Amino acid sequence: MADEGMKPVVSLLLFLNFCMYVIVASIGGWALNFAIDHGFTIGQGLALPAHFSPVYFPMGNQATGFFVIFALIAGVVGAAAAIAGIHHVRRWNYDSLPSAASSAVIAWGLTLLAMGLACKEINLEGRNTRLRTMEAFLIILSATQLVYILAIHGGKFGRR
Numbered sequence: 001m002a003d004e005g006m007k008p009v010v011s012l013l014l015f016l017n018f019c020m021y022v023i024v025a026s027i028g029g030w031a032l033n034f035a036i037d038h039g040f041t042i043g044q045g046l047a048l049p050a051h052f053s054p055v056y057f058p059m060g061n062q063a064t065g066f067f068v069i070f071a072l073i074a075g076v077v078g079a080a081a082a083i084a085g086i087h088h089v090r091r092w093n094y095d096s097l098p099s100a101a102s103s104a105v106i107a108w109g110l111t112l113l114a115m116g117l118a119c120k121e122i123n124l125e126g127r128n129t130r131l132r133t134m135e136a137f138l139i140i141l142s143a144t145q146l147v148y149i150l151a152i153h154g155g156k157f158g159r160r
Contacts, residue, residue, distance in 0.1 A: 067135075
């Protein structure tokens, strides 16, 4: 497994990423709840408008709906990947590396997807402070999650 000197670095990154993923999931949950409570409603017997979008959010811009949904998924998967990473840090051997690494890579991929949508939302402008916070956290997480993946693979490898 990686050198014992990397263990504190990996633990710090794991804790940091877990906290940020929980914050992203919390803000995403708030945004989804707000959209459900204050979203588009239609009366009985009326038809939907011609350009109705099921991913309509009453705050933000045209990219907000997709951004919030993918950020929420990335937040939940990232937090779960951090929990798998805790097991790896406790064991710190070859047998625990594949599950931690694969879940971390999946979380990183979803984070990159949500970050791309965050960039689109930033480009379109017109969003509130909570959405800006979630965008910033996802941009930071895209870098720190990559550093975490590299850290769990880094260092000297010994025998089983």
